[in-house]
Amino acid sequence: MREPGTGNGPLIDIRIDEQDFEAGVWLAQLEALGGGAVASFTGIVRGDDGLLAMQLDHYPAMTQAQVSRIVQQAQERWPLLGIVVIHRVGALQPGERIVFVGTASSHRAAALESCAFLIDWLKSAAPFWKKEVYADGRARWVEAKAEDEDARDRWILDQDRA
Amino acid sequence: MAQLDILYFAWVREAIGKDSETIVHPGAGTTIAMLVAQMSGQGSGYAEAFARPDKLRAALDQNFVPLDTALDGARELALFPPVTGG
Numbered sequence: 001m002r003e004p005g006t007g008n009g010p011l012i013d014i015r016i017d018e019q020d021f022e023a024g025v026w027l028a029q030l031e032a033l034g035g036g037a038v039a040s041f042t043g044i045v046r047g048d049d050g051l052l053a054m055q056l057d058h059y060p061a062m063t064q065a066q067v068s069r070i071v072q073q074a075q076e077r078w079p080l081l082g083i084v085v086i087h088r089v090g091a092l093q094p095g096e097r098i099v100f101v102g103t104a105s106s107h108r109a110a111a112l113e114s115c116a117f118l119i120d121w122l123k124s125a126a127p128f129w130k131k132e133v134y135a136d137g138r139a140r141w142v143e144a145k146a147e148d149e150d151a152r153d154r155w156i157l158d159q160d161r162a
Numbered sequence: 163m164a165q166l167d168i169l170y171f172a173w174v175r176e177a178i179g180k181d182s183e184t185i186v187h188p189g190a191g192t193t194i195a196m197l198v199a200q201m202s203g204q205g206s207g208y209a210e211a212f213a214r215p216d217k218l219r220a221a222l223d224q225n226f227v228p229l230d231t232a233l234d235g236a237r238e239l240a241l242f243p244p245v246t247g248g
Contacts, residue, residue: 024194035166043248057172058247074232087247098247126220128247141173144244147224157168 001142010073011104016063016088023100026084035081039111040102040118047094050135056098059127063087065071074103077117078110085118096118104148117155124152136145163187166233170211171242174218177211189244194220194239195229211241218243 011033015021023042030038037092045054071083082104092098105111122128132141164187172203175181192216195215202212211220220229233239 059169059171059224061238061241062221062240064224065224089186091233111208123248124245125226126247127171127245128242130246131172141243142246144246149247 001046010075010080011084012075013082013084014067015065016058016060016067016089016162018088020065020097021086021087021100023077023097023102026086026100026102028042030082030102032147033104035104037106037108037111038104039108039115041115042097042102043099044095045092045094045098046117049155051094051132052135053133054092054094054098055131055133056087056092056104057131058087058089062127067122068125070118070125073121074114074118078103078114079107080110080114082103083114083118085122087122087126089107089128120148120151122156124148166169166245167238169238169240171240174241174244175205178207190234192230192233193230194222194227194233194241197233197239198229217243 009075011029021142023040027038027040029074029084029102067085071085074080080103084100086100088098099122103114105109124144131139163190166187167182167183167184169182170178170180198212198215198218201208214228218229219242221240222231222233223238
């Protein structure tokens with residue numbers, strides 16, 4: 001388990017790998033920052049329609065940098081004491097944890113809103129691709145949903161719109 | 163002569179049958195869309211992968227860009243479907 005950052009500045013921890021994680025361990029680290037408000041989202045692989053496994057593909061050279069950019073945007077937008085983003089890649093089975101976002105702040109709204117912002121942008125602005133493998137042998141790449149892009153775009157500030 | 167590395171992901175990779183290749187850089191003024199149109203003629207896998215430009219997304223030197231972006235001096239182009247993380 002990675003140690004939380006020391007010294008000044010917020011705790012920022014981004015992990016993109018195959019390792020499982022314990023959300024509670026990360027929540028405890030965010031709680032220890034003393035801000036008084038911690039929000040989190042944990043995504044779990046659904047077992048709908050006989051799903052056997054989920055394969056998470058990504059663009060290794062770009063993923064970390066792109067997630068860092070998204071995290072930086074959250075930092076610029078909300079007063080945050082800590083941000084943890086964990087996104088697993090590789091083969092995952094139904095019921096397994098796939099993604100975790102945790103935020104800590106002195107303000108409840110900042111913690112909640114930045115957490116929602118981060119998961120919305122992770123879904124449609126970071127280079128991950130999901131492939132579903134079914135018990136009957138079918139396999140298909142998950143198609144991007146317009147509603148996910150809408151969820152991302154609701155965070156675009158009016159003055160930034162073209 | 164300058165080269166361009168091209169990376170493929172998800173079903174683009176599966177259709178083309180390889181995860182990357184290196185080509186002679188087609189020139190700074192060439193857009194991604196122009197290059198993709200040229201490559202569509204290289205065989206059935208490319209034609210399949212690039213049949214629906216509206217389903218294709220791109221990154222130049224690891225930054226997302228629209229397909230009408232010129233390659234300029236980029237060294238790495240990635241072609242892939244819309245992302246589905248989270």
